[in-house]
Amino acid sequence: MYRRFLNTNDYYGIITQEALSQLLRNAPERILQAEESAEMSIVEYLSENYEIENELRKGKYIAQYERSITYPVGAHLYYEENIYEVIRSLSGYKAPSDMCYWEEYSDLVNKIQEVKPYSQFGTYYKDDIVFYNGLAFICVEDHGYKFGNIRIPLVNGWEIVEFSEWLPIDYKLWDVVIYESNFYTLISEEGFDNSINPFDSNNWGAIADYNPEYNDYELSSHEYIVYNGVVFRPEIDVNADIPKIGTNLSSGDPRNYNLKKHFVRLSLYELTKLIAPNNVSIVRIKDYEESMKWLSDAAKLKLNPQIPRKVIDEHRPVMDWQMATFQNDYDPYKNPWLI
Numbered sequence: 327m328y329r330r331f332l333n334t335n336d337y338y339g340i341i342t343q344e345a346l347s348q349l350l351r352n353a354p355e356r357i358l359q360a361e362e363s364a365e366m367s368i369v370e371y372l373s374e375n376y377e378i379e380n381e382l383r384k385g386k387y388i389a390q391y392e393r394s395i396t397y398p399v400g401a402h403l404y405y406e407e408n409i410y411e412v413i414r415s416l417s418g419y420k421a422p423s424d425m426c427y428w429e430e431y432s433d434l435v436n437k438i439q440e441v442k443p444y445s446q447f448g449t450y451y452k453d454d455i456v457f458y459n460g461l462a463f464i465c466v467e468d469h470g471y472k473f474g475n476i477r478i479p480l481v482n483g484w485e486i487v488e489f490s491e492w493l494p495i496d497y498k499l500w501d502v503v504i505y506e507s508n509f510y511t512l513i514s515e516e517g518f519d520n521s522i523n524p525f526d527s528n529n530w531g532a533i534a535d536y537n538p539e540y541n542d543y544e545l546s547s548h549e550y551i552v553y554n555g556v557v558f559r560p561e562i563d564v565n566a567d568i569p570k571i572g573t574n575l576s577s578g579d580p581r582n583y584n585l586k587k588h589f590v591r592l593s594l595y596e597l598t599k600l601i602a603p604n605n606v607s608i609v610r611i612k613d614y615e616e617s618m619k620w621l622s623d624a625a626k627l628k629l630n631p632q633i634p635r636k637v638i639d640e641h642r643p644v645m646d647w648q649m650a651t652f653q654n655d656y657d658p659y660k661n662p663w664l665i
Contacts, residue, residue, distance in 0.1 A: 331385035364592035371621040376633040385581045393566040411578035419566040420483035422553040427477040431464040484558040500548040509533040588617040
């Protein structure tokens, strides 16, 4: 699927929301087609001299906030339809695990080139190998983003709690038992009668199933939950951090402003051309021509688009042989061969 550099709110600077909705005509996929065409033009003009692919990635990899993801400082994300920079690490929730998903791996002979860094947005299958925190790990069980089951190597916030079948014997406070396929813990010893089963006794409390949407699990030795027929309790804080602007989020857009402006103009032109090719407004045509001229001038180094230049092995900007040989003035407009 095409990953967007732009978002729909970017268009509202030069077109109203109502006008954009009328253009799309209940076909939102058209905007993706238009952006793909606009991106092809941008890459075609700028890829020779500029790191345009990296600039585009800055927008394409701004992910929507998800509670299951841990975001490091400096990452950018969409939250409540706006772009924010993470200024303090934002931890995701940690689900219990009754199996091992990663094992440390040391045999990297002939495989070092194939190993990629671990990503929470990746999907991993048995025998996949990743690097994480300077160590190599091999996948033992299929999991990952597409499975809705993100498992970070070495991160497990829950420990297994021992339990036994209920019997009419004495129990200590917070002991865990199973009775008729349900789990219970002794919550009170006052008036405890060990002959009354947990279902009929007020001294026992039922243990609830784990719920990833619940975000108030306490760091307590008796905060029990049930996951896949096993009882767990948290070892660390297993809740997701709550995004708060000014606390762990700060407004910030990493995308190049010039690139975003011209990308929007080109996309709108391509969009109107897709929908009504014989009825493109003069405004859209004028914006398109100005943006294409900007791309052409940037490609010929007549202006600075504020995009990093590509460099060669000597760490100097890429420069074709004509420029290296025939440039007779530092003013690009006095070099007619550029035009």
